[in-house]
Amino acid sequence: MVYHIVMWKISDDVDKEKTANTIKEKLEALNGQIDVIKDLTVGINFNETDAASDIVLVSKFETKADLSEYINHPLHKAVGAEFVRPNVKERRVVDYEI
Numbered sequence: 036m037v038y039h040i041v042m043w044k045i046s047d048d049v050d051k052e053k054t055a056n057t058i059k060e061k062l063e064a065l066n067g068q069i070d071v072i073k074d075l076t077v078g079i080n081f082n083e084t085d086a087a088s089d090i091v092l093v094s095k096f097e098t099k100a101d102l103s104e105y106i107n108h109p110l111h112k113a114v115g116a117e118f119v120r121p122n123v124k125e126r127r128v129v130d131y132e133i
Contacts, residue, residue, distance in 0.1 A: 036073075036095060036096070036097065036132065036133050037095070037096045037097070037098060037099055037101065037102050037130065037131070037132045038093070038094070038095055038096075038129075038130070038131050038132075038133070039092070039093075039094045039095075039096065039102055039105070039106075039128070039129075039130050040091065040092065040093050040094075040128065040129045040130075041091070041092040041126065041127070041128045042088035042090065042091045042092075042126070042127045042128075043058075043088055043089060043090045043091075043119065043123040043125065043126050043127075044088050044089050044123060044124050044125040045089045045090065045122055045123055045124070046122055046123060046124045047124070049122050051089060054122045055079045055089055055090050056079070057118055058077065058090055058114075058118055058119055058122070059077040059078075059079060059090065061114045061117075061118045062075065062077045062092055062114055062119075063075065063076065063077050065110060065111060065114065068110055069104075069105055069108050069110060069111065071096055071097070071101035071102075071104050071105050072094060072095075072096065072105060073094075073095040073096055073097060074093075074094065074095040075092070075093070075094040075095070076092075076093050076094075077090060077091065077092050077093075078090070078091045078093070088125070088127065099132065102130065
């Protein structure tokens, strides 16, 4: 099983709550639209420390090839281009296999 975890900090010049909720909605809508996704959830952070990110995506795939298919899928790319990248100032990612 392959896990793909991404954390973002939302830009200071946008409505953080609205943006976080929109990103969550758009990413979670990929469930059922991209066959290789085994599980995908998005959480909105409530920890207020400086070290905290604002949003986290936790997704699960059978194989590294499935993860690659997801990353390159047009629907995933569209969410990133239209809703995520324009509204975040920092991104961290961890991919691991168990």
